[in-house]
Amino acid sequence: MPRGALFHGLNQRLPRARLPRAVATFHDLFVMTGEYSTPEFRARFAAQARDAAARASAIIAVSAFTARQVVSLLGVPESKVRVVHHGVRHLAYPANARREKIILNVGAMQKRKNIGRLVEAFETVDPSWRLVLAGGAGYGSAEILARIARSPARDRIATLGYVAPADLAARYAGAQIFAFPSLDEGFGMPVLEAMAAGTPVVASRSSALPEVAGDAAILVNAEDTAALAEALRGLTANGDLRQDLARRGRARARLFTWEKAAGETWDVYRIVLA
Numbered sequence: 001m002p003r004g005a006l007f008h009g010l011n012q013r014l015p016r017a018r019l020p021r022a023v024a025t026f027h028d029l030f031v032m033t034g035e036y037s038t039p040e041f042r043a044r045f046a047a048q049a050r051d052a053a054a055r056a057s058a059i060i061a062v063s064a065f066t067a068r069q070v071v072s073l074l075g076v077p078e079s080k081v082r083v084v085h086h087g088v089r090h091l092a093y094p095a096n097a098r099r100e101k102i103i104l105n106v107g108a109m110q111k112r113k114n115i116g117r118l119v120e121a122f123e124t125v126d127p128s129w130r131l132v133l134a135g136g137a138g139y140g141s142a143e144i145l146a147r148i149a150r151s152p153a154r155d156r157i158a159t160l161g162y163v164a165p166a167d168l169a170a171r172y173a174g175a176q177i178f179a180f181p182s183l184d185e186g187f188g189m190p191v192l193e194a195m196a197a198g199t200p201v202v203a204s205r206s207s208a209l210p211e212v213a214g215d216a217a218i219l220v221n222a223e224d225t226a227a228l229a230e231a232l233r234g235l236t237a238n239g240d241l242r243q244d245l246a247r248r249g250r251a252r253a254r255l256f257t258w259e260k261a262a263g264e265t266w267d268v269y270r271i272v273l274a
Helices: 039-055 064-074 115-122 141-149 165-174 189-196 209-213 225-237 239-253 258-273
Strands: 007-009 022-026 058-061 081-083 100-106 130-134 157-161 175-180 201-204 218-220
Touching: 022 039, 022 064, 022 258, 039 064, 058 064, 058 258, 064 081, 081 258, 100 115, 100 165, 100 189, 100 225, 115 130, 115 141, 115 225, 130 165, 141 157, 165 175, 165 189, 175 189, 175 225, 189 201, 189 209, 189 239, 201 209, 201 225, 209 218, 218 225, 225 239
Parallel strands: 007 022, 022 058, 058 081, 100 130, 100 175, 130 157, 175 201, 201 218
Antiparallel strands: none
């Protein structure tokens, strides 16, 4: 490979080649803390993460939560880790979109996303509402689909699979509520995308999600189905609260820009190369 002054590995691993200086970005370490993938994948991921942590001159973590995991799980000194939050991608949200009685969830259909509990909570919501799940199949998707199939609300639940960005922007803008009760997130990009679209958010009070959502979302215990159901019912019934969360969400999303992320990443490069 060509020689350079610095190599940046963007996904918690580094190439085998000898590198003069390296930076590694760590997005999450949930593979090491939960049974969210196969044992073979967990072993390979953990080995790559430990190698990158040991060989990198500096580590960028996409959240303070992930930074703490890098320190605690991989034994990295705090001084070696810098937090650089992601920015929000610029989706083409349609102007003046008509909001429907839709609760939207965006993300891979997998165990970690806690969709089974979301379905159970949704079953308690007024039957005039629909649940739309946008995301491809992931680890544990068969179990989730089986849960949906036996749901008494199955006729009001849509599973879209992968959704292209243009269609996804319309989905965000057309929903009245965005629900993201994930068990574990290194950042939580869909939360900010929903906020940027002015869609009120219900999310988990776990992992990096409180850090990203701030005071602009309703946060609940990810493992408390009754609390999630109560939050959804409350938000479906309270238009004023939805408007307030939409306003706060838009303001929150504006704090996360790729320009800011690029500048902070450049600062890490300068430190490493000094």
